Amino acid sequence: MLTYLAKCPGSSCTGVNANSLSWFKIDQSGLISGTVGNGVWGSGLMIQQNNSWTSTIPSTVPAGAYLIRFETIALHSMPAQFYPECAQLQITGGGTREPTSSELVKFPGAYKASDPGVTVDLYTQQAQTQTQYIIPGPPLYGSGLTPTQPSQPPASTAAPPASSPPVQTVAPSPGTVNQYGQCGGIGYSGPTGCVAPFTCNKVNDYYSQCL
Incomplete structure (x- = not known):
């Protein structure tokens, strides 16, 4: 699950060729x-x-006219299948952090046929023990990661079902997990302490994140 933004050069995206724009990823969720x-x-x-997904636009994204690209990558077949949809939107208020190069x-051009996140085979013996999946595309906007580093979705990547308990916040503790890094969840065995001033927030039973 991936969500991208691309800023249009004028006050509207009407008539703009999407191939000419530069896109940055604001949301993703893989394994x-x-x-x-x-x-x-x-x-x-x-x-x-209920086949729905919610992405939160970071408050640091500058105001303007944007195209938003929501994409699902299906890995059950080889090669992988891509299902993108796009829409126009106007961001108001906004911040001042432009995406880096x-x-x-x-x-x-964002993906290559040889990308590990595209060529992964779910039905091999290796896949039964492999616990890391590298999501295709660039690093998340504002994450500070390199394109080859695996990463997890930012806060509010997925809106919880109506029956889910509210997001819980764990008291801050010294740690090594940076902002937007995973700090908990069922099956997670990594570090749980967030670097100051961030705290570990429960997104769902399987994923908690430093925010």
């Missing part, structure tokens, strides 16, 4: 827990939520 061959995925979470990509 949440378990293994590649038998795990919990962002797409599964989307299905659980490493965060910007073009469509087509």
Whole structure:
């Protein structure tokens, strides 16, 4: 599950060629827990939520006219299947942080047929023990990651179902997990302490995040 933005050069995106724009990723969710061959995925979470997905636009994104690209990548077939949809939107208020050059990509061109997140085979013996999946495309906007580092979705990546408990916040504690990093969840065995001033927030049973 991936969400991109691209700023249009004028006051509107009407008539703009999307191929000429530079896109940056604001949201993503890949393998949440378990293994590649038998795990919990962002797409599964989307299905659980009545086939709906919510992405939050970071408050640091500058105001302006944008195209938004929402995309699902299906890995059950080889090669992978891509299902994008686009729409226009106007961001008001906004911040001042422009995406960096490493965060910007073009469509087509953002993915290669050889990307590990595209060539992964869910049905191999290796997939039954593999616990890391590298989401295709550039690093998340504002994440500070390189394109080859795996990362997890930012806060409010997926809106919880109406029956889910409210998001819980764990008291701050010294730690090593940076902002937007995973700090908890079922099946997670990594560090749980967030660097100051961030705290570990429960997004769902399988994923908690430093915010």
